[in-house]
């Protein structure tokens with residue numbers, strides 16, 4: 404069995420679906436706003452540009468997406484977007500924030516198996532209210548010895564989190580779907596990372612790199628990778 408002091412998991416698109424809902428929100432935004440946008444403008448790309456501009460101010464998550472969507476709807480249409488469209492965007496964001504967690508396949512079984520041999524942590528980033536609600540309603544919270552909801556996932560933040568847990572970063576294995584947020588910053592601290600891609604990746608999570616790490620097709624492959632007895 405591979406030797407680690409803790410196995411840490413990302414949550415969005417690692418334990419439960421997330422990005423598919425954001426993609427649906429972007430497409431709905433295009434449907435709602437494009438009729439009022441100038442001819443030839445790429446409405447979806449304009450929304451992403453506003454999200455990128457706002458990242459340092461709004462952070463990650465659904466509320467940040469919603470504020471950027473409203474701002475983009477106003478700016479793309481030069482202020483001519485009807486208030487009904489803004490109301491529909493707000494309704495869309497409310498529905499997104501209150502929808503039930505949809506677990507990915509095999510997640511409960513894998514956490515049960517892995518949790519028999521290692522302490523487990525959940526490390527996610529985004530909006531505190533929404534992420535807390537998702538953890539609490541996921542039915543998974545009892546698997547984790549530590550739950551951390553972060554503003555950003557960079558090496559400095561991970562170092563503080565691991566120090567708080569009392570674990571040496573070189574003894575951590577982090578499992579996640581985002582190379583930028585889950586893999587590279589943990590490897591930068593000397594830890595081990597296992598990449599389990601989700602079919603969709605948010606444009607602002609894309610990153611170029613030449614690191615080598617384990618890449619699993621599914622979280623169901625994790626127990627075998629850990630060589631659990």
Ligand SMILES: [Mg+2]
Nearest residue numbers: 413415416580
């Ligand atoms: Mg993720």
